Amino acid sequence: MDVLVANNPLKAQSFLQEIKGKTPLFIATIATTETGKILGLSAAGANPDFTDFTPPADAELLLLGKCRSIQGVPITPDGIPTPALITTSALHLADIPVLVVNGGVKVRPQVPYIDVNGSPGRDIRSGDSVDNVEEVIERSTVVGEHLAKTSDYLVIGESVPGGTTTALGVLSALNVVAQGKVSSTLPANPHDLKAEVVAAGLSAAAQKFGSFRGDPIKAISAVGDPMMAAVAGLVIGASHHTPVLMAGGTQMSAVLAVINALEPKALGNLAIGTTRWVTQDQTSDICGIVTQFCDVPIIAADLDFGASKYPGLQIYETGLVKEGVGAGGASIAAMAQSSGAVDKHILLKEIERNYASLMMQTKNSTNSSK
Amino acid sequence: MDVLVANNPLKAQSFLQEIKGKTPLFIATIATTETGKILGLSAAGANPDFTDFTPPADAELLLLGKCRSIQGVPITPDGIPTPALITTSALHLADIPVLVVNGGVKVRPQVPYIDVNGSPGRDIRSGDSVDNVEEVIERSTVVGEHLAKTSDYLVIGESVPGGTTTALGVLSALNVVAQGKVSSTLPANPHDLKAEVVAAGLSAAAQKFGSFRGDPIKAISAVGDPMMAAVAGLVIGASHHTPVLMAGGTQMSAVLAVINALEPKALGNLAIGTTRWVTQDQTSDICGIVTQFCDVPIIAADLDFGASKYPGLQIYETGLVKEGVGAGGASIAAMAQSSGAVDKHILLKEIERNYASLMMQTKNSTNSSK
Numbered sequence: 001m002d003v004l005v006a007n008n009p010l011k012a013q014s015f016l017q018e019i020k021g022k023t024p025l026f027i028a029t030i031a032t033t034e035t036g037k038i039l040g041l042s043a044a045g046a047n048p049d050f051t052d053f054t055p056p057a058d059a060e061l062l063l064l065g066k067c068r069s070i071q072g073v074p075i076t077p078d079g080i081p082t083p084a085l086i087t088t089s090a091l092h093l094a095d096i097p098v099l100v101v102n103g104g105v106k107v108r109p110q111v112p113y114i115d116v117n118g119s120p121g122r123d124i125r126s127g128d129s130v131d132n133v134e135e136v137i138e139r140s141t142v143v144g145e146h147l148a149k150t151s152d153y154l155v156i157g158e159s160v161p162g163g164t165t166t167a168l169g170v171l172s173a174l175n176v177v178a179q180g181k182v183s184s185t186l187p188a189n190p191h192d193l194k195a196e197v198v199a200a201g202l203s204a205a206a207q208k209f210g211s212f213r214g215d216p217i218k219a220i221s222a223v224g225d226p227m228m229a230a231v232a233g234l235v236i237g238a239s240h241h242t243p244v245l246m247a248g249g250t251q252m253s254a255v256l257a258v259i260n261a262l263e264p265k266a267l268g269n270l271a272i273g274t275t276r277w278v279t280q281d282q283t284s285d286i287c288g289i290v291t292q293f294c295d296v297p298i299i300a301a302d303l304d305f306g307a308s309k310y311p312g313l314q315i316y317e318t319g320l321v322k323e324g325v326g327a328g329g330a331s332i333a334a335m336a337q338s339s340g341a342v343d344k345h346i347l348l349k350e351i352e353r354n355y356a357s358l359m360m361q362t363k364n365s366t367n368s369s370k
Numbered sequence: 371m372d373v374l375v376a377n378n379p380l381k382a383q384s385f386l387q388e389i390k391g392k393t394p395l396f397i398a399t400i401a402t403t404e405t406g407k408i409l410g411l412s413a414a415g416a417n418p419d420f421t422d423f424t425p426p427a428d429a430e431l432l433l434l435g436k437c438r439s440i441q442g443v444p445i446t447p448d449g450i451p452t453p454a455l456i457t458t459s460a461l462h463l464a465d466i467p468v469l470v471v472n473g474g475v476k477v478r479p480q481v482p483y484i485d486v487n488g489s490p491g492r493d494i495r496s497g498d499s500v501d502n503v504e505e506v507i508e509r510s511t512v513v514g515e516h517l518a519k520t521s522d523y524l525v526i527g528e529s530v531p532g533g534t535t536t537a538l539g540v541l542s543a544l545n546v547v548a549q550g551k552v553s554s555t556l557p558a559n560p561h562d563l564k565a566e567v568v569a570a571g572l573s574a575a576a577q578k579f580g581s582f583r584g585d586p587i588k589a590i591s592a593v594g595d596p597m598m599a600a601v602a603g604l605v606i607g608a609s610h611h612t613p614v615l616m617a618g619g620t621q622m623s624a625v626l627a628v629i630n631a632l633e634p635k636a637l638g639n640l641a642i643g644t645t646r647w648v649t650q651d652q653t654s655d656i657c658g659i660v661t662q663f664c665d666v667p668i669i670a671a672d673l674d675f676g677a678s679k680y681p682g683l684q685i686y687e688t689g690l691v692k693e694g695v696g697a698g699g700a701s702i703a704a705m706a707q708s709s710g711a712v713d714k715h716i717l718l719k720e721i722e723r724n725y726a727s728l729m730m731q732t733k734n735s736t737n738s739s740k
Contacts, residue, residue, distance in 0.1 A: 063512055097515075097517070097518075097520050098516055099484075099516060099517075102485075111512060112509040112512055114469075114485070115472075115482060115483055139481065139482040142433055142434070142482055143469075149465065149466075149467035150467050150517075150521050151520050
């Protein structure tokens with residue numbers, strides 16, 4: 001299979017063996033935070049205010065094959081399409097079912113979703129970023145328990161613009177050294193800006209590095225985002241019954257730290273599934289974060305868009321976007337289901353096919369809106 | 371198996387054979403309508419205004435094993451507990467997972483639910499009872515498509531106080547003769563009152579018997595309830611992939627009529643699963659409704675509470691309650707999963723165990739609230 005192992009090879013191979021030939025349920029967890037609108041932090045939207053629309057549009061793309069909340073598909077300021085394009089291609093190839101969990105969004109998706117009573121996040125510089133964290137965790141745990149019984153295993157992805165900054169916030173609050181280690185949608189990772197934002201948040205909450213150790217609910221409430229509560233609950237509820245592939249980059253390492261503090265037993269049935277662009281990224285260090293507190297394996301879809309005929313896909317090789325909406329985990333799931341018969345070349349063909357068709361829609365809708 | 375066949379024995383046996391040994395996903399679809407508050411129509415709540423709380427409390431009971439929106443559990447004016455007690459016992463025995471779909475409720479449940487953008491229903495005497503029907507059907511269809519891929523089959527139940535009156539409304543609007551044939555939570559079925567209410571609704575909508583034939587969306591919008599749109603969509607989306615047991619009494623016959631008008635192909639993969647109290651009811655005629663327009667089989671859990679040690683359960687034998695929250699379908703599913711090893715006696719023991727424990731809670735909470 002075109003899957004790379006980034007740490008803990010024994011556990012990683014055992015996890016891969018367990019999901020081979022199996023069909024998961026994919027859960028896309030969406031959330032927004034005002035943190036994502038801080039200039040220079042995120043490329044997950046054509047401009048900062050647009051980040052409110054990226055998660056619902058991603059959810060629509062996964063469920064309908066097209067977006068409704070926006071014309072075309074979510075793009076970076078340079079016009080590079082959302083990684084949900086990779087996710088939807090992988091899920092479609094393997095006929096993997098999808099549900100959307102609304103962790104807390106400002107703009108509700110125009111598709112069905114599971115409501116766990118979350119609300120959108122505030123700027124973490126307030127030191128008071130997320131409401132209702134405990135209840136969202138509890139409701140999501142109930143969802144995870146039931147969904148785990150429906151499927152061989154779960155793949156849980158996220159769409160949260162600004163999410164690596166909130167990840168740095170929660171990791172720092174929980175005593176995990178992550179400065180300079182979280183990933184970015186941008187090739188030039190704005191580590192200093194992220195550190196400033198997190199420092200401001202901790203200071204506003206009258207806290208410092210590590211001072212929320214042992215209290216992940218307060219950590220998320222102060223300097224996190226609403227996705228974290230929902231995904232932590234889903235994983236805790238599900239992992240007693242079934243393996244869970246946490247589909248994301250360094251954002252998922254923050255959720256892991258939350259789970260580690262809430263219910264460490266749940267860690268035994270997990271892996272992080274991401275992309276090669278994250279695990280081989282020179283500007284971040286997902287393994288260096290995770291190994292500080294647990295031995296959950298990290299695996300990566302060995303995607304390579306260098307040979308794509310589309311410049312808009314080739315550019316992924318420069319470090320733009322890298323991951324999101326569970327792109328890496330969905331790719332791993334599609335490859336595992338077919339025991340490797342679906343490989344990175346077949347995946348790229350499907351992604352190119354969808355890229356061409358969606359870019360055509362985007363172009364047409366842009367023209368028609370002129 | 372302790373399952374009775376009420377019509378179409380060939381198709382019924384074939385459906386039962388298909389679900390034998392299989393584990394379904396149970397979907398509880400909740401909705402409320404002001405119609406349920408018309409005096410004398412429904413016993414699904416201690417008093418009319420209480421019917422707003424019955425569906426969310428039923429959902430909570432299924433997911434948590436206890437209610438949150440109310441103290442104790444939903445009861446009839448005589449103190450008889452909700453049929454969700456039967457449902458939760460059956461699902462628990464067979465470890466069947468549950469999801470809640472919110473078709474449109476006034477009081478949101480304090481548990482996670484799938485949102486399909488429905489809103490609570492108005493009194494059908496207005497002739498304008500449900501908003502947004504087409505969109506709810508469309509979103510629920512997407513949910514049904516995805517959930518169908520997660521499970522061997524689906525069981526879809528409902529909780530809608532007043533739902534047999536809206537069933538009479540939609541059946542009449544769609545040209546199905548149902549007057550005197552819909553069921554009731556009350557032993558003395560208030561057929562005349564239901565007929566008056568429906569006549570008032572059709573008249574307010576400037577319509578008459580059969581005049582919405584071929585337009586089920588308008589029929590629900592005028593004289594239906596929000597559950598119908600959600601369940602019709604779920605069934606249409608799911609039944610292409612997997613068998614669906616529509617778990618309910620005559621309310622489900624109205625949904626069948628909607629499906630028959632929207633997507634008759636979907637009828638081929640369905641059965642109605644209800645209780646003996648419905649199929650042997652002298653005051654209603656579910657077979658007489660369904661056979662007017664389709665040959666979907668009707669099967670019934672052969673429940674018998676006559677030998678129960680609890681008077682509150684024995685009373686089911688007098689025709690009170692009869693069905694609801696998918697009680698019959700969930701019982702059939704639990705028996706089918708074990709290929710009959712779980713029989714009506716084992717089911718009754720589990721129901722009695724839960725009854726005793728929940729009545730104790732109800733008593734304690736009533737005492738403590740005094």
